[in-house]
Amino acid sequence: MHEIFGIPPQALFGQLLLGLINGSFYATLSLGLAIIFGLLNIINFTHGAQYMMGAFVAWMLLNWLGLNYWAALVIAPVLVGAFGVLIERTMLRHLYKLDHLYGLLLTFGLALIIQGVFRNYFGSSGLPYRIPDALRGGTDLGFMFMPNYRGWVIAVSLVVCLVTWFVIEKTKLGAYLRAATENPPLVQAFGINVPRMVTLTYGFGVALAAFSGVLAAPIYQVSPQMGADLIIVVFAVVVIGGMGSIMGAILTGFGLGVIEGLTKVFYPEASATVIFVVMAIVLLVKPAGLFGRVR
Amino acid sequence: MAEPMLSVKGLNAWYGESHILHGVDFDVRQGEVVTLLGRNGAGKTTTMKSIMGLVGRRSGSILFEAGETIGLPAYKIARLGIAFCPEERGIFASLDVAENLMLPPAIGEGGMTVETIFELFPNLRERLSSQGTKLSGGEQQMLAIGRILRTGARLLLLDEPTEGLAPVIVQQIGHTIHRLKKEGFTILLVEQNFRFAATVADRHYVMEHGRIVDEIANDALAANMEKLHEYLGV
Ligand SMILES: Nc1ncnc2c1ncn2[C@@H]1O[C@H](COP(=O)(O)OP(=O)(O)OP(=O)(O)O)[C@@H](O)[C@H]1O
Ligand SMILES: [Mg+2]
Numbered sequence: 001m002h003e004i005f006g007i008p009p010q011a012l013f014g015q016l017l018l019g020l021i022n023g024s025f026y027a028t029l030s031l032g033l034a035i036i037f038g039l040l041n042i043i044n045f046t047h048g049a050q051y052m053m054g055a056f057v058a059w060m061l062l063n064w065l066g067l068n069y070w071a072a073l074v075i076a077p078v079l080v081g082a083f084g085v086l087i088e089r090t091m092l093r094h095l096y097k098l099d100h101l102y103g104l105l106l107t108f109g110l111a112l113i114i115q116g117v118f119r120n121y122f123g124s125s126g127l128p129y130r131i132p133d134a135l136r137g138g139t140d141l142g143f144m145f146m147p148n149y150r151g152w153v154i155a156v157s158l159v160v161c162l163v164t165w166f167v168i169e170k171t172k173l174g175a176y177l178r179a180a181t182e183n184p185p186l187v188q189a190f191g192i193n194v195p196r197m198v199t200l201t202y203g204f205g206v207a208l209a210a211f212s213g214v215l216a217a218p219i220y221q222v223s224p225q226m227g228a229d230l231i232i233v234v235f236a237v238v239v240i241g242g243m244g245s246i247m248g249a250i251l252t253g254f255g256l257g258v259i260e261g262l263t264k265v266f267y268p269e270a271s272a273t274v275i276f277v278v279m280a281i282v283l284l285v286k287p288a289g290l291f292g293r294v295r
Numbered sequence: 296m297a298e299p300m301l302s303v304k305g306l307n308a309w310y311g312e313s314h315i316l317h318g319v320d321f322d323v324r325q326g327e328v329v330t331l332l333g334r335n336g337a338g339k340t341t342t343m344k345s346i347m348g349l350v351g352r353r354s355g356s357i358l359f360e361a362g363e364t365i366g367l368p369a370y371k372i373a374r375l376g377i378a379f380c381p382e383e384r385g386i387f388a389s390l391d392v393a394e395n396l397m398l399p400p401a402i403g404e405g406g407m408t409v410e411t412i413f414e415l416f417p418n419l420r421e422r423l424s425s426q427g428t429k430l431s432g433g434e435q436q437m438l439a440i441g442r443i444l445r446t447g448a449r450l451l452l453l454d455e456p457t458e459g460l461a462p463v464i465v466q467q468i469g470h471t472i473h474r475l476k477k478e479g480f481t482i483l484l485v486e487q488n489f490r491f492a493a494t495v496a497d498r499h500y501v502m503e504h505g506r507i508v509d510e511i512a513n514d515a516l517a518a519n520m521e522k523l524h525e526y527l528g529v
Contacts, residue, residue: 172397175397175398178387178389178390179389179390181389182387182388182389185369188348188368188369188373189349189369189370189372189378189379189381190373190399190400190443190446191374191399192370193370194370
């Protein structure tokens with residue numbers, strides 16, 4: 001096996017791996033966006049900034065408090081999630097009855113402010129974050145060499161996405177969430193504190209973004225801009241998958257990561273735009289997205 | 296005489312700028328089945344939603360078991376022991392039948408067991424894993440009633456449970472209401488079909504333009520037929 005379609009297998013698998021890594025971030029972030037949009041009716045443009053905050057909190061915990069990666073993986077989502085709860089309580093809750101546009105504008109403005117504050121304090125050059133010792137090095141899989149940390153990111157993202165899917169689709173808590181997404185007043189009338197559920201859901205979606213940010217810290221530089229670059233692609237992913245579906249967000253996220261990786265191998269010139277080309281085609285053929293329901 | 300279970304006084308309600316209820320007064324005693332009759336748009340649904348706390352702005356007084364509820368959010372009103380079965384049934388499409396049935400959390404002791412609910416509505420047992428909205432209209436209505444019997448709520452608000460259903464199913468729902476009354480439930484029922492209402496209720500209130508305009512005991516219904524025809528325009 002020297003070549004596959006005229007491509008050396010090392011290069012092919014290497015790009016596939018990169019595609020899966022990117023796909024992990026696309027999937028986790030678009031999952032959070034889908035959950036938030038479903039219940040809050042808000043397109044959370046702050047998502048990228050919250051992902052960036054996750055990475056920065058990890059960096060601060062390590063450099064200021066000496067708390068390692070594993071602690072950051074728990075603490076950063078909790079802190080950034082709490083910040084999300086604050087945003088929901090003080091700002092977003094006033095917008096639920098208005099058009100999507102208001103939520104989008106508010107969260108977009110918040111993203112710019114948050115990024116500006118971080119740029120002011122940390123500069124825009126980016127800060128390094130070490131791969132934790134336990135995940136250094138790599139493993140020879142026979143057909144390719146797999147850096148351990150990258151394998152970990154894919155695996156843990158997949159697990160987090162699937163657990164989230166399971167909770168939403170298969171548990172009682174998830175049934176409340178699905179019902180409240182469809183008809184919040186009726187769920188209230190059953191005795192469920194829907195406003196609190198909305199707050200916690202937003203907090204959870206934000207925490208998910210921050211978790212992704214911690215995962216990203218050792219791979220990419222920790223920089224104020226890291227979320228802004230990513231979130232544009234993630235929004236394309238969400239549009240392609242369709243806002244309504246949890247599994248749709250996960251599959252589309254990983255799938256598009258892989259498509260992007262393969263494009264880098266077969267037609268590198270298009271790799272930066274392929275997702276947007278797919279988006280345009282999907283919008284023409286299926287305006288509600290691949291897995292979306294018209295609502 | 297004992298305090299009524301539910302006592303509505305001077306209830307006003309608004310949807311945005313439109314003033315819909317203009318001082319609604321009525322009460323429901325423990326164990327009674329009471330109907331709200333009235334033409335389309337009279338304000339029957341709005342009255343139920345106001346009791347449930349689902350209308351944006353309301354004023355007046357709604358006492359439930361002697362406690363004022365007018366300022367409470369819907370989820371707190373529900374936890375006092377009031378359950379609502381909406382006119383559009385409100386079956387969730389993203390939940391299967393079992394999930395729909397088990398959705399409302401128990402808010403008190405003494406709810407009906409799922410086994411008893413299946414006894415009342417045998418169709419539900421066979422459709423548990425179907426998507427909620429794949430059920431027929433009648434089955435959806437059974438599900439919408441069934442799921443609020445589990446919770447321990449003692450006052451049921453049923454908004455037009457017979458609307459658009461076949462006669463056999465209307466009959467089944469009639470039997471169910473009798474059975475629920477016997478089990479001690481108190482029921483406020485909105486109906487346009489007064490022939491059906493007459494078979495299940497103790498008293499009737501007639502609504503017009505956001506007010507209660509008449510009260511008729513069920514055994515006086517026959518004597519008031521002419522008046523009623525006029526109220527309801529049938
Ligand atoms: N969400 C709403 N926004 C504005 N107006 C409303 C709304 N819902 C109902 N209305 C108006 O309030 C009035 C009373 O409506 P309501 O639904 O309470 O009547 P109803 O007696 O239940 O009628 P029906 O027998 O048709 O169910 C009607 O004029 C209706 O148009
Ligand atoms: Mg009505």
